[in-house]
Structure formats: C-alpha cells, structure tokens
Amino acid sequence: MAEQQVWQWSSQIAVTADASETIFYSTLKRAMDFFLALGIIIFLLPVLLVIALLIKLDSPGPVIFTQERVGAKRQRLGRHSVWVVQNFRIYKFRSMVRDADSSLHEAYIKDFVEGRAQLSPENGGKFKLINDPRVTPVGGFLRKFSLDELPQLFNVLKGDMSLVGPRPVPTYEVASYQARHHNRFAALPGITGLWQVKGRCQVSFEEMIRMDVEYIRNASLSFDLKLLFLTIPAVISRRGAE
Numbered sequence: 001m002a003e004q005q006v007w008q009w010s011s012q013i014a015v016t017a018d019a020s021e022t023i024f025y026s027t028l029k030r031a032m033d034f035f036l037a038l039g040i041i042i043f044l045l046p047v048l049l050v051i052a053l054l055i056k057l058d059s060p061g062p063v064i065f066t067q068e069r070v071g072a073k074r075q076r077l078g079r080h081s082v083w084v085v086q087n088f089r090i091y092k093f094r095s096m097v098r099d100a101d102s103s104l105h106e107a108y109i110k111d112f113v114e115g116r117a118q119l120s121p122e123n124g125g126k127f128k129l130i131n132d133p134r135v136t137p138v139g140g141f142l143r144k145f146s147l148d149e150l151p152q153l154f155n156v157l158k159g160d161m162s163l164v165g166p167r168p169v170p171t172y173e174v175a176s177y178q179a180r181h182h183n184r185f186a187a188l189p190g191i192t193g194l195w196q197v198k199g200r201c202q203v204s205f206e207e208m209i210r211m212d213v214e215y216i217r218n219a220s221l222s223f224d225l226k227l228l229f230l231t232i233p234a235v236i237s238r239r240g241a242e
Contacts, residue, residue, distance in 0.1 A: 165190025
C-alpha cells in the first residue's frame with residue numbers, strides 16, 4: 001500500500017459579523033443539528049445495524065472508515081469572529097476494500113482542483129472516478145444512495161460538522177488550493193449543502209467553490225431547512241452519486 005501523506009492545517013479566516021446575530025444563528029443551528037442528528041440516528045438504528053452486517057459479510061475489514069478531513073470551527077473575538085481551519089476525523093461506512101490505496105483518488109482530485117479533469121460520459125457526465133477497483137459490491141450500493149455518509153451524523157453530534165454546510169475535504173485536496181479557495185472554510189462543514197443538492201459531481205471545482213461561498217454568504221436557518229428538504233429528492237434520484 002502506498003504511503004499516504006497527511007497535511008495538518010492551522011489557519012484563520014476573518015469573518016466580520018455582528019456578535020449578537022452570529023451567536024443567535026449559531027446557537028439555533030447547533031441545537032437543530034444536535035436534536036435532528038440524534039433523532040435520525042435513533043430512527044435509522046435498525047438500518048445502520050443492517051448496513052454494518054452487510055459490510056462485514058461482503059469483505060474483510062472494519063465497518064467504519066475514518067479519514068483525516070479539513071474543516072473549520074468558529075472562534076469569537078469581541079464583535080467579530082474567525083474561522084479556524086483545522087483537521088478532524090470523519091466517519092463513514094467503509095465502501096472500499098480494506099487498506100485501499102488512496103493514490104488513485106489523490107491524482108484525480110489534483111486534476112479536478114487544477115482544472116484538468118474531464119466530465120465522464122460513461123458516468124452520465126460527472127466529475128467522478130469510474131470503475132474504481134477499490135469499491136466493494138456493497139460499497140457501490142451504499143454510494144448510490146449516499147448511505148455511506150450516515151455515520152457522519154456522529155460527527156454532527158460531536159460538533160465537528162453540521163447537517164448543512166460546505167463538504168469537508170481530504171487534506172490532499174486542500175494541498176492544491178489557491179488562497180482564494182480557502183474562503184469555503186468560513187462555515188462548519190456539512191453532510192449536505194448547496195453543492196450537494198444542485199451540483200454534486202456535475203460542476204467544475206471553481207463552480208463548487210462558488211456554490212460553497214454563496215451558501216456562506218446567505219446562511220440562515222430557513223436556507224438550511226430548505227437545503228435539508230431538497231436533499232431528500234437529490235438522494236432518491238442518486239444525483240451525482242456513484
């Protein structure tokens with residue numbers, strides 16, 4: 001297995017905002033995240049157990065896959081606040097063979113970020129790796145319906161993620177970012193968001209960044225709820241999933 005390089009990030013993105021408005025929104029958003037995530041986990045517990053069993057029967061290895069991702073957390077400074085960009089471990093149902101080599105995906109992501117990746121006609125015109133030999137049969141099914149993402153609800157309970165926000169990205173993706181791309185880290189990373197609902201794997205990297213920044217600029221509880229509801233038809237239609 002190729003050795004995987006891990007980058008550790010520690011930087012700040014300044015966000016000018018009225019302190020009372022910021023605290024009000026972030027407090028309500030955190031409460032919504034916690035109680036909705038807890039309720040979904042309880043409701044889907046039988047489904048989570050069945051998925052875990054299928055993964056164990058399908059291929060050797062752990063049920064849960066963890067990976068270092070880059071996200072951000074808010075720190076308040078008087079009337080203003082900053083987002084501290086930092087690494088955290090994300091949870092997913094394992095959809096690949098045990099100890100899968102990440103070099104294939106790293107090379108593709110580098111091409112995607114730097115504008116060299118091409119839409120794949122074989123995959124319905126998406127920016128996505130196709131025929132990935134690392135994906136297991138059960139893993140392929142989980143990915144089609146985004147079921148591999150469900151353990152991220154525990155990241156939401158921990159406060160590393162929100163239900164809605166820019167997607168958390170692998171450290172090797174951020175290694176190819178330009179300075180302006182870091183603006184997408186001015187929010188808690190989310191399980192779903194504007195890119196996931198409107199452009200998942202169907203738009204360029206620069207368009208993905210634009211969508212993330214658009215969400216950040218227009219973030220509100222009503223916008224979050226709208227994106228949560230729009231996620232349901234997006235998942236059912238398998239838009240951008242593989």
